[in-house]
Amino acid sequence: MAEQDLGLRYWQAQRVSRRKVLAGAAVGGATVGAIAIVGCGGSSKKSSGTPGGSTPGSTPTPGVTNGDQDGPAKPGGILNIRQGGPLPSMKVFGPSILALAQGLYLGFTTYDHMWYTPTDTGVRELFLATQVEQPDALTVIATLGNAVFHDKPPVSGRKVTAEDVVASFKRFRDEIGIGYDWLHNVMDDITFAGDSTVTIKQKFPWAWVFTSSNAGSPITSSILPKEILHNDDILTKDAIGSGQWVLKSHDNGANIQLKKFDKFRQFAGTKSIAGQPFLDGINNKLITDDVAALAAFKAGDIDTYGYTSKTEADDTKKEFGDKIVNGSSLGRDYTTLMLKYEPPFTDVRVRQAFNLLIDRDEAIQLLAEGNGVKTGPIPPAHKKYALSEDDPDLKEYFRHDIADAKKLLEAASFDFNQEVVLKHSVRPVDSNLAQVLQAQLKRGGINVKLLPEDLVKWFSQSLGTGNFHMTCFLHLPYEDPDLPLRFYLGAEGDRKNFMGYKDADVDTAVLAAAKELDETARIAKVKAAQKVIMKTYAPMLNIFSEIGYGGRYAYVKGSISGRGSYGLFNRTSWLDKKA
Numbered sequence: 084m085a086e087q088d089l090g091l092r093y094w095q096a097q098r099v100s101r102r103k104v105l106a107g108a109a110v111g112g113a114t115v116g117a118i119a120i121v122g123c124g125g126s127s128k129k130s131s132g133t134p135g136g137s138t139p140g141s142t143p144t145p146g147v148t149n150g151d152q153d154g155p156a157k158p159g160g161i162l163n164i165r166q167g168g169p170l171p172s173m174k175v176f177g178p179s180i181l182a183l184a185q186g187l188y189l190g191f192t193t194y195d196h197m198w199y200t201p202t203d204t205g206v207r208e209l210f211l212a213t214q215v216e217q218p219d220a221l222t223v224i225a226t227l228g229n230a231v232f233h234d235k236p237p238v239s240g241r242k243v244t245a246e247d248v249v250a251s252f253k254r255f256r257d258e259i260g261i262g263y264d265w266l267h268n269v270m271d272d273i274t275f276a277g278d279s280t281v282t283i284k285q286k287f288p289w290a291w292v293f294t295s296s297n298a299g300s301p302i303t304s305s306i307l308p309k310e311i312l313h314n315d316d317i318l319t320k321d322a323i324g325s326g327q328w329v330l331k332s333h334d335n336g337a338n339i340q341l342k343k344f345d346k347f348r349q350f351a352g353t354k355s356i357a358g359q360p361f362l363d364g365i366n367n368k369l370i371t372d373d374v375a376a377l378a379a380f381k382a383g384d385i386d387t388y389g390y391t392s393k394t395e396a397d398d399t400k401k402e403f404g405d406k407i408v409n410g411s412s413l414g415r416d417y418t419t420l421m422l423k424y425e426p427p428f429t430d431v432r433v434r435q436a437f438n439l440l441i442d443r444d445e446a447i448q449l450l451a452e453g454n455g456v457k458t459g460p461i462p463p464a465h466k467k468y469a470l471s472e473d474d475p476d477l478k479e480y481f482r483h484d485i486a487d488a489k490k491l492l493e494a495a496s497f498d499f500n501q502e503v504v505l506k507h508s509v510r511p512v513d514s515n516l517a518q519v520l521q522a523q524l525k526r527g528g529i530n531v532k533l534l535p536e537d538l539v540k541w542f543s544q545s546l547g548t549g550n551f552h553m554t555c556f557l558h559l560p561y562e563d564p565d566l567p568l569r570f571y572l573g574a575e576g577d578r579k580n581f582m583g584y585k586d587a588d589v590d591t592a593v594l595a596a597a598k599e600l601d602e603t604a605r606i607a608k609v610k611a612a613q614k615v616i617m618k619t620y621a622p623m624l625n626i627f628s629e630i631g632y633g634g635r636y637a638y639v640k641g642s643i644s645g646r647g648s649y650g651l652f653n654r655t656s657w658l659d660k661k662a
Contacts, residue, residue: 147645150655160658166367169336178259186302194305194324202647209352220288245275255303263572265297361657396632415560422622424584434620439488454630508541
């Protein structure tokens with residue numbers, strides 16, 4: 084899910100790409116996946132909203148806008164957007180990653196949060212909380228403003244209280260997390276006093292506490308009324324929150340319709356957001372095929388579209404001219420090859436050999452038409468924390484050398500007669516990546532068998548449970564370096580990482596960065612942690628981040644740009660059909 088700054092990225096077509104891969108054969112096609120609606124349905128190409136595009140391999144630098152750049156809004160109108168696949172349920176609770184799709188979607192729409200931290204500044208923006216204090220490194224105290232829930236039974240528009248916040252956090256903590264996570268491993272307790280005070284206690288200092296991977300998660304910081312937290316009859320079919328949108332209707336998770344919450348809080352911390360959201364509603368239209376989605380965009384049936392390629396973006400711009408606005412941006416999402424930490428991958432020489440066999444430049448050419456940037460442990464879109472492209476350790480990590488790989492495999496007594504299974508989802512972005520990796524590993528004498536699985540099965544039964552020998556996929560676009568680093572952390576029992584990997588030096592380096600409260604020192608420690616990860620060739624070998632392209636009709640105004648997923652809350656967008 085590449086970043087785009089229309090302020091509508093979340094509502095964009097969650098397209099699945101079709102690219103010519105390997106011997107020029109057309110690969111892919113549309114895939115309906117349970118998580119397609121939240122940007123995991125394919126290699127989505129979202130626009131920065133900045134006119135023009137980029138040259139192959141370049142890194143677009145989108146401008147930053149806060150939604151007020153188009154002048155006074157003209158409230159009203161319905162935004163029509165593509166839905167790439169139905170949600171499996173409305174229930175945001177579930178073990179591990181099972182509720183990721185609906186958790187993200189509803190977290191950005193129907194549920195409110197105390198705060199959110201945009202990726203451009205790393206500084207929290209207050210939502211329901213009007214004041215946040217940190218009297219010491221282990222304590223966070225939030226004071227809540229006045230807000231009400233949607234007018235649906237059994238809540239019927241009552242006031243949101245601190246007890247609801249605490250109960251919601253604890254309900255999310257009841258579920259099994261993804262590896263090492265803040266709710267289970269860092270948060271010690273969360274309590275309330277009266278209707279408006281929430282206190283969080285941590286076991287140790289955690290620099291990322293306010294970010295979207297932690298206490299500012301778009302999922303696990305969602306505020307639900309305490310009455311429905313264990314009511315599956317309501318949770319599976321409906322969503323009741325205090326967010327800017329009310330869930331109006333859906334067809335078993337498809338064609339979701341949202342309407343404006345007329346009683347939505349009119350403040351964001353201490354700032355006025357009078358009149359927001361400006362739109363009357365948002366209609367999702369289930370369109371699983373890219374060709375059909377582009378046709379719908381050209382016909383004006385949907386207002387935004389994620390292109391399958393730069394060529395498609397350029398051709399559409401030539402056809403429609405000033406009627407549409409195109410743009411591009413380097414995504415924070417990134418492709419990866421994940422190895423299960425079991426023989427032969429417990430041998431660092433084997434992991435290093437597999438990394439040497441990955442030709443990242445070729446992968447970018449074949450899978451992204453040259454429009455991508457190689458990525459180490461931290462995706463390059465996180466400019467402040469990512470290693471410089473001139474870093475010698477990063478250069479070594481990116482080195483492609485078949486001869487050296489074979490030598491390492493022979494020294495490790497690797498069995499070249501064995502068949503190594505590479506699982507992947509049937510999403511074209513994953514299937515295409517798997518085919519490229521299969522061909523590249525074959526050059527080193529490795530016999531790879533591809534095992535495609537239905538997206539939901541792969542997501543829940545293979546990746547989510549660590550039931551794979553190798554797997555490859557496109558990661559979500561994380562808002563900060565915390566989660567990309569945390570995937571390498573070892574943890575015990577149900578909360579171990581997907582690879583089952585544990586390395587004391589890696590753990591020490593990653594946790595040292597996470598516990599460093601001084602930003603300058605933390606940046607240095609994040610970079611140091613990446614070097615430890617690369618030195619050990621930890622078994623999540625990252626490949627590249629793609630540059631995405633997307634478009635919107637010029638009448639779509641009020642974008643929030645260059646601020647990561649902050650724009651997904653989509654309160655400032657409005658339609659000016661005269662544009």
